[in-house]
Amino acid sequence: MSDDLLLSVRGAGKRYGSRWACRNVSFDLHPGEVLAVVGESGSGKTTLLKLLSMRLALDEGSVHYAARPDGSGPGGLRDLADLSEARQRMLSRTEWGFVDQNPRDGLRMAVSAGANVAERLMVLGAEHYGRLRDEARDWMGRVELAGDRIDDMPSEFSGGMQQRLQIARNLVTRPRLVFMDEPTSGLDVSVQARLLDLLRSLVDDLGLACVVVTHDLAVARLLAHRMLVMKDGAVVESGLTDRVLDDPHHPYTQLLVSSVLMP
Amino acid sequence: MTGPSASTPLEPSAIHQGEHDYNFGFLDEQTKRHIRRALLKAVAIPGCQVPFGGREMPLPYGWGTGGIQVTASLIGREDVLKVIDQGADGTVNAVNIRRFFARTTSVRTTTRTELASIIQTRHRIPEKALHEGQILVFQVPMPEPLFRLEPRRAETIKLHSLAEYGLMSVRLYEDIAQLGAISRTYDYPVQVNGRYLMSPSPIPKFDNPKLHMSPALQLFGAGREKRLYAVPPYTPVRSLAFDDHPFEVQRWDQACGLCGSAVSFLDEVVIDDAGGRMFVCSDTDHCSGPGIARDPQSAETLAPSGAPASLVPSP
Amino acid sequence: MNEQPFQIQTVVRVRGLAKTFVLHNRGGAELPVFSGLDMDVAAGECVVLAGPSGCGKSSLMRCLYGNYAPSGGTVELRHGQSWLDLSEASPRQVIAVRRSTIGYVSQFLRVIPRVSTLELVSEPLRRLGFSRALADDRARQLLDRLALPERLWHLPPSTFSGGEQQRVNVARGLIAPRPVLLLDEPTASLDPRNRQTVVDLIGRARDDGAAIIGIFHDAEVRDAVATRSFDLGTCRPQRAPEEMAT
Numbered sequence: 137m138s139d140d141l142l143l144s145v146r147g148a149g150k151r152y153g154s155r156w157a158c159r160n161v162s163f164d165l166h167p168g169e170v171l172a173v174v175g176e177s178g179s180g181k182t183t184l185l186k187l188l189s190m191r192l193a194l195d196e197g198s199v200h201y202a203a204r205p206d207g208s209g210p211g212g213l214r215d216l217a218d219l220s221e222a223r224q225r226m227l228s229r230t231e232w233g234f235v236d237q238n239p240r241d242g243l244r245m246a247v248s249a250g251a252n253v254a255e256r257l258m259v260l261g262a263e264h265y266g267r268l269r270d271e272a273r274d275w276m277g278r279v280e281l282a283g284d285r286i287d288d289m290p291s292e293f294s295g296g297m298q299q300r301l302q303i304a305r306n307l308v309t310r311p312r313l314v315f316m317d318e319p320t321s322g323l324d325v326s327v328q329a330r331l332l333d334l335l336r337s338l339v340d341d342l343g344l345a346c347v348v349v350t351h352d353l354a355v356a357r358l359l360a361h362r363m364l365v366m367k368d369g370a371v372v373e374s375g376l377t378d379r380v381l382d383d384p385h386h387p388y389t390q391l392l393v394s395s396v397l398m399p
Numbered sequence: 400m401t402g403p404s405a406s407t408p409l410e411p412s413a414i415h416q417g418e419h420d421y422n423f424g425f426l427d428e429q430t431k432r433h434i435r436r437a438l439l440k441a442v443a444i445p446g447c448q449v450p451f452g453g454r455e456m457p458l459p460y461g462w463g464t465g466g467i468q469v470t471a472s473l474i475g476r477e478d479v480l481k482v483i484d485q486g487a488d489g490t491v492n493a494v495n496i497r498r499f500f501a502r503t504t505s506v507r508t509t510t511r512t513e514l515a516s517i518i519q520t521r522h523r524i525p526e527k528a529l530h531e532g533q534i535l536v537f538q539v540p541m542p543e544p545l546f547r548l549e550p551r552r553a554e555t556i557k558l559h560s561l562a563e564y565g566l567m568s569v570r571l572y573e574d575i576a577q578l579g580a581i582s583r584t585y586d587y588p589v590q591v592n593g594r595y596l597m598s599p600s601p602i603p604k605f606d607n608p609k610l611h612m613s614p615a616l617q618l619f620g621a622g623r624e625k626r627l628y629a630v631p632p633y634t635p636v637r638s639l640a641f642d643d644h645p646f647e648v649q650r651w652d653q654a655c656g657l658c659g660s661a662v663s664f665l666d667e668v669v670i671d672d673a674g675g676r677m678f679v680c681s682d683t684d685h686c687s688g689p690g691i692a693r694d695p696q697s698a699e700t701l702a703p704s705g706a707p708a709s710l711v712p713s714p
Numbered sequence: 715m716n717e718q719p720f721q722i723q724t725v726v727r728v729r730g731l732a733k734t735f736v737l738h739n740r741g742g743a744e745l746p747v748f749s750g751l752d753m754d755v756a757a758g759e760c761v762v763l764a765g766p767s768g769c770g771k772s773s774l775m776r777c778l779y780g781n782y783a784p785s786g787g788t789v790e791l792r793h794g795q796s797w798l799d800l801s802e803a804s805p806r807q808v809i810a811v812r813r814s815t816i817g818y819v820s821q822f823l824r825v826i827p828r829v830s831t832l833e834l835v836s837e838p839l840r841r842l843g844f845s846r847a848l849a850d851d852r853a854r855q856l857l858d859r860l861a862l863p864e865r866l867w868h869l870p871p872s873t874f875s876g877g878e879q880q881r882v883n884v885a886r887g888l889i890a891p892r893p894v895l896l897l898d899e900p901t902a903s904l905d906p907r908n909r910q911t912v913v914d915l916i917g918r919a920r921d922d923g924a925a926i927i928g929i930f931h932d933a934e935v936r937d938a939v940a941t942r943s944f945d946l947g948t949c950r951p952q953r954a955p956e957e958m959a960t
Contacts, residue, residue, distance in 0.1 A: 166806065222561045229565075247573045254572065259565030265575055265641035287576050329827035336826075358826060362805045376780060376805040383782040387738030394739060 140202060142167050142313060142345050143188070144213060147197030150183050157183040158369040159196065163362075167312060170339055170346040172360035172377065174353060174392070180369035181349045182317060188347060189234050189315045190216055190224055201313075204231070229256055233306030233314035237321060239298035242305070243290045249276065249301055250286035256309045275304040279334060296327035300334065307338065316348045320355055332358050353396050357381055365389045424471040425503045430454055434472035434627075438618060441629035446591025447559065448542050453625040463496060463521055464622030466538035470519050473534060473618075474500065479507045481515035486523040486664065486681035493521075512684050522585075524606040526663045526685035529615035531632065537600040539621040542628065544588045544598040564596050567639065575644055584649065590637045591630055599636075605648045605664045610636040653678040658687045724792070725893050725925045726755040726778070731787035733773050747773045751787065753944055757893065760916070760926040760939050765946035771929045774946065775896050777801075778927065779818050780808040791815060791894065813841050816894045819887030821902055823879040825872040831857070831882050832867045838890040856885045860911055876903035881912075888915050895919060897928035901935050913938045 143165040150157045158180030165171055173181040186192040188199055200213040203223075216224065228234070236242035243252050253272040254262075262268055273283035279300040281293075290298055299319065306314060319335065320328040336359060339346060348359055356363055356377055363380045365373040365388065373386040384390045422428065430452075437451040456464040474480065480500055484492040488510040496519060497508050509515050512527040519536040529535060545555050548566045558564065567588055574581045581587075587604035591597045599610055600619060610617065610630060617630040630636060640646040654661040656677035663685055665678040680686035732749035736742060747770040755761050763771040776782040778789055780800050789800040793815045798807060812818075817838070826834070832853055839849035857867060860881040866874065871882050880903045887895070897916065901909045909932070916939045920926050927944075930936040 169806070225561060225563065244569065247569055248576055250576060251569050251573045255565055255569050258568035258572065259563065263640075263642050265572065265643050268572065268641075269576075333826070333828040361809055375783070376808055378781055379783055379805075379808075382776070383735075385736070385783065390738050 140167060141165075141213060142169075142202050143347075144200040145188065145197070146200075148184065148187050148194055148199060149196030150180075150187055150192055151195045156369050158187070158366070161197070161364070161371055163364065163374065165313075165345050165347065167345050168339075168343045169362065170344075170348060170360045172356035172363045173347060173349045173366060174351065174356050174363055175366035176351060176392075178368070179366040181366050183369075184366070185315055185317055185347060185349045189232065190228065191234075193217075201227070203227070229259055230309045231312050233303075233311040235299075235302055235306055235314065235316040235319050237318040239295065239302040240290075242302040243298060245290050248287045248289055249281070249293070252290060252301060253304050253308055255305065260309065271308060275308050276301070278307075278338070279304045280330075294327075296323050296331060299323065299331060303334070303338070307342070310342065311344070313345045313347075316346060318350055319348065320350070320352065335359060353381060353393065365392065421503050423476075423504055424474050425456075425499070426454060426468065426471045430468075431472040434468060437627055438469070438472070438629060441618070441627055442616070442631050444595070445630050445634050446589075446595030446597040446628060448626045448628045450626050453622050456622065457499070458495075460623035461540065463492065463519070463538040465620030465624075465627065466519050466521070466536050466622075467496060467499070467620075468622060469536045469618050469620035469627060470500065470517055471503075473536075474504055474506060474517060476504070476506060478516045479509050479514055481509050481512060481518045481684075482520075483518070483523060483525070483682075483684075484521040485666075486525075486685075487683045489683060510684050522601045522603075523664070523681060524602055524609045526680070526682040528609075529613055531614040533615040535613075535615050535617045537602075537617065537619045539598065539600040539619045540623070542598055542619065542621040542624050542626045544586075544596050559595060562594065564590075567596060571639060571641070575641070581640070581644065587646075588639050590639060592634050593637075596639075597628060597630075597636075603649060603664055604638065604646075607636075607638045607646070608648065612636075651678060655680045655686060660686065723757045724754050725757050726753070726792075726927070727788075727790040727797070728753040728778075729788050729790075731774070731777060731789060732785045733770065733777060733782060734785045748946060749786070751946070755894075755925045755927055757923045757925050758920060758941075760920045760928065760941045762936050762940040762943045763927065763929050763946060764943045769946045771946055772898060775818075775898050775927065775929065778894075779816060779896055780811070813838075815892060816896060817887050817890065817892040818896045819884055819898065819900045821880075821883075821899045823871060823883045825870065827870065827872070829870055830868045831862070831871050831874075834871065834882060835885045835889055838886060842890055852889060853885065856889055857881075859915075860885055861908060877905065877908065880904055881908060884912050884915070888919060891919070891922065891924070893924060895924050895926045895928075897926060897930075899929055899931060901930070901932055909935065 141164055146162050148161040149159040161184055163171065173184060175181045183192065187194055194217065199216045201216055202212060203214050219227070234242065250269060250272040253275050254268040257268055257271060269286065273286055276283050276286060281297055281300055281304070290301060293301060320331050323331065332355060338344065339359070348355070350356055360377045363374060363377045364371050365380065365386065367388045373380055373384065373389045380389060381393055384393050424431065434451055437449045441447065441449045453464070453468060456467055458464055458467070480497065482488065482493045482497040484490040487493060500506065501508055512518065512525040515533065517534045517536060518525065519538070521538040524535065543555055545558060545566055548570055549555050549558065558566065571581050583604065585603045586598055586601040587607055589597050589599055589607060589610060599607060612633050612635060614632050616632055618627065619629065620627045638646040651665050653665065655663060655665060657679050660680055663680045663682060666681045667676055668679055669676050729752055731751040733747040735745040735747065737745060751774070763774065765771060773782055777784045780803065784801050787801070790797045791800055791811060793811050798811065800808065800811065803811070832850060835857060836849035836853035839852055840846060854867070862878060862881050866878065871879050874882070884900050900916070901912050904912065913935055916926065920939065928939070930940070
């Protein structure tokens, strides 16, 4: 992990009418760090993820991202709200990834696996069909999908495979920051284990920074260096993952930890 | 109502205003100004779709109302008009539209590509190379090249403004992956001036190369969708493809059965009930073989030099 | 600036450490563990924690590792060229400390699905930047020394026996040379031969200059490795007057 800040969130909040879905969230994220946001339904964790990834607009606070210097401006920490929409969209497609909870939401179901994986490269201007296919096959291999299934439609894959396909689609541009919304929910336990292991090694190999929303504490323990615990839109506890899970301070955290069933 | 006779060209001054009650070119002058303003915008941003306030025309949508409105806004007394439909001057469509303009403007009309100053076309570009000063008006059913991939207009506006055309690349990739080659043979998407993705209207991809660096002004009108766009003269127009799957035009094993041309776009025509067929040039003006029936109503006019032109006799 | 004499180089400095659990699900009941704890450990020492069961030996270890957050006091470690107070450190700093400065061998092996024994054991070296080849090699040597059969190396340890899992734990905890080692019952579930191997490994680490803090219930092991003992019995937490009366 390097010292450069990648993402800096200060007082982030989102309101629906008079109700704050999430409020006063602040944290820093560095390259290679994995942050888990844990909470039950209605805690605001998914809202937070959408705020961070620019899928929702902030009502309060700011999110700064360390953009790479390019034609549209200097590098360094930039307030995302200041970026042009074009730059924001480009960021989402290149330096960032977003893994949806339901892979069908994050994939183009009407085109083949290969087209899904290679799309970001095409958006960036890659124009050699053969090389696009090679890249697609390579990434499918990295997420443990058979490369010869490159022309199969996403609907021909199982749920766990679709999720891995979605991950490959996001990673093909080597993003620095990946947002994941309940990446393992809905999957069979053995499939979850495989996916978690894959995520772990990808994070390690690629030095990814991640923000992972999950209600599963075991996922947090396995993947995350740090944790935020959310309840009713507020962060009630945060810190090193094993510290929060083994020595919970806040009443709600203690409740969560003690409620988990161990086989 | 008296109409022009087959053999005497109309004198421009002999418009029967009193009987028709139509403005010159059917549209009122304000509408023409509005459309010309929109056309100026379109020319300034090659390939970018510009909305316009389309009027009710005496033809239903799907019959060229967009092209007609563009032509009507531009046509002047000195213009010479050619109208083709799938390359032919003599189809019902072409005849009706030509007659419409003859009635409402009394400008000279022609079937000869090189003599026209305005050519309105449905689904083809003339074989004969165009020259500077000519305007080619295309009839466009669906101006949005991404329509089948993204039907929401709000979204496609955004995609165009951000030049996010990955969707189309994905479609082309998918064609090659599933079919072995890009399957579009008409309305083949192009990139104009290195920026906008454009639908060239349902012309065969055979005609796409003619869009590139044309000396003529190319205008596109969609009546139902109420949008127009333009490719100014000498603008680069590139058909989309992959480096290792380059753009290719159609080719035929046959030559034109009438004139023997091996370089023009050929139509396959069934000639008898036994299924016999022959291939003929789609562009009737280009096809120089004997016995081509030409519409006797399309009065062949004075050539620019003043010398009389001759009608090719029907068989 | 004066350098400390070669023989005495303190690397762990605990001052006034206190730990009290507040159980909110039991109506806010407080569970004091220890308080006012002072301790210094120098390089080359092996301090064995002594005291009755429940007096907080494991809790102290966890505070030293950053796994528990102390209720008061400081835990200072010599990290690189400077001192770092673990109780105030950010998660990033704690992770950095765990990577290069403190090792921990616990009684429980947390099993990650699908990760092989070899990967588990070689990981600490890889995190320090060693190549995979070198790290795997060293891991093999260590597992061999601990008599873990080769056929088990590519398997995840979830199905191993207690003794096998413990050896994996020890290997993972000791493979990377670290200035500070925390050992919580490292020889539990081990037969005499393997116990001796672990004792040798600990002795070696101590002689190489590691500062070791350990909990050893086995007297033999304790006598073999410890250089002194630290009694937590003297750190009874302050009780409320009402409780004192009972």
